[in-house]
Amino acid sequence: MNHKSGAILVLSGPSGAGKSSLLNEVINDIGECYFSISTTTRPARDGEINGVHYHFVGEEEFKKDIEEDLFLEYAFVHGNYYGTSIKPVKEALIAGKLVLFDIDVQGNAVVTNRLGDITTSVFITPPTLSELKKRLESRKTDSQEVIKRRVDMAKKEIQRISEYDFLIVNDNLQEAADVLRVIANAARVKIPGNEINDFVRSWEDI
Numbered sequence: 756m757n758h759k760s761g762a763i764l765v766l767s768g769p770s771g772a773g774k775s776s777l778l779n780e781v782i783n784d785i786g787e788c789y790f791s792i793s794t795t796t797r798p799a800r801d802g803e804i805n806g807v808h809y810h811f812v813g814e815e816e817f818k819k820d821i822e823e824d825l826f827l828e829y830a831f832v833h834g835n836y837y838g839t840s841i842k843p844v845k846e847a848l849i850a851g852k853l854v855l856f857d858i859d860v861q862g863n864a865v866v867t868n869r870l871g872d873i874t875t876s877v878f879i880t881p882p883t884l885s886e887l888k889k890r891l892e893s894r895k896t897d898s899q900e901v902i903k904r905r906v907d908m909a910k911k912e913i914q915r916i917s918e919y920d921f922l923i924v925n926d927n928l929q930e931a932a933d934v935l936r937v938i939a940n941a942a943r944v945k946i947p948g949n950e951i952n953d954f955v956r957s958w959e960d961i
């Protein structure tokens with residue numbers, strides 16, 4: 756069964772859980788996708804490109820976008836604002852794409868509330884908190900202070916796993932990628948309540 760419109764796959768999990776690494780592994784195997792590029796007030800890390808990894812903006816511009824109601828959701832995470840702009844997401848959904856979000860637990864709660872019908876959510880975590888710390892340290896993109904903040908935040912985020920459809924423990928990268936591939940392809944065929952009556956009508960006509 757093919758739906759006319761697209762679907763959303765939310766990936767959440769502590770920073771350093773391996774969300775980007777896993778997405779890189781599966782991106783060529785899950786059909787036409789649009790990776791939602793968030794807007795953030797966080798400074799770019801070494802190697803991050805404006806418009807590719809994030810839209811990097813100042814706090815004033817971010818707050819203006821909030822006032823103009825341009826975000827599907829936004830949140831204050833680790834001392835910075837992060838938000839998902841509505842317009843490109845809407846366009847990708849209309850084009851029938853799988854829209855991928857890398858957003859935090861607060862963002863998932865809003866997206867699930869607003870677009871739960873077409874949304875599948877996955878929480879990704881390393882096997883333990885100490886492994887998370889090790890990975891953040893070996894990534895060498897954050898200061899010790901930032902790493903401590905992210906680890907503290909992870910302890911809170913993990914409490915909200917039950918809000919997600921799926922959990923992936925990213926121990927072995929290839930095995931975790933295999934699971935994500937299956938979930939992403941299934942997300943496309945999730946039954947959206949508001950479309951299913953149209954489908955049944957056209958099916959009965961044949």
Ligand code: ADP
Pocket residue numbers: 768769770771772773774775776777890891893894925926927928
């Ligand atoms: P996120 O996007 O969730 O912040 P990253 O994909 O940047 O996480 O991964 C954080 C660090 O952990 C990176 O240095 C990455 O290479 C490493 N990493 C990711 N998955 C694994 C894994 N399964 N085993 C060991 N290291 C991993």
Ligand code: 5GP
Pocket residue numbers: 766767768769770771793794797828829830832833837838839857858859860861862863
């Ligand atoms: P990082 O600074 O490591 O790129 O991201 C920090 C956290 O912010 C991660 O948990 C990530 O999922 C989350 N995040 C990134 N973009 C968004 C967004 O647009 N909305 C929300 N709610 N969270 C986001």
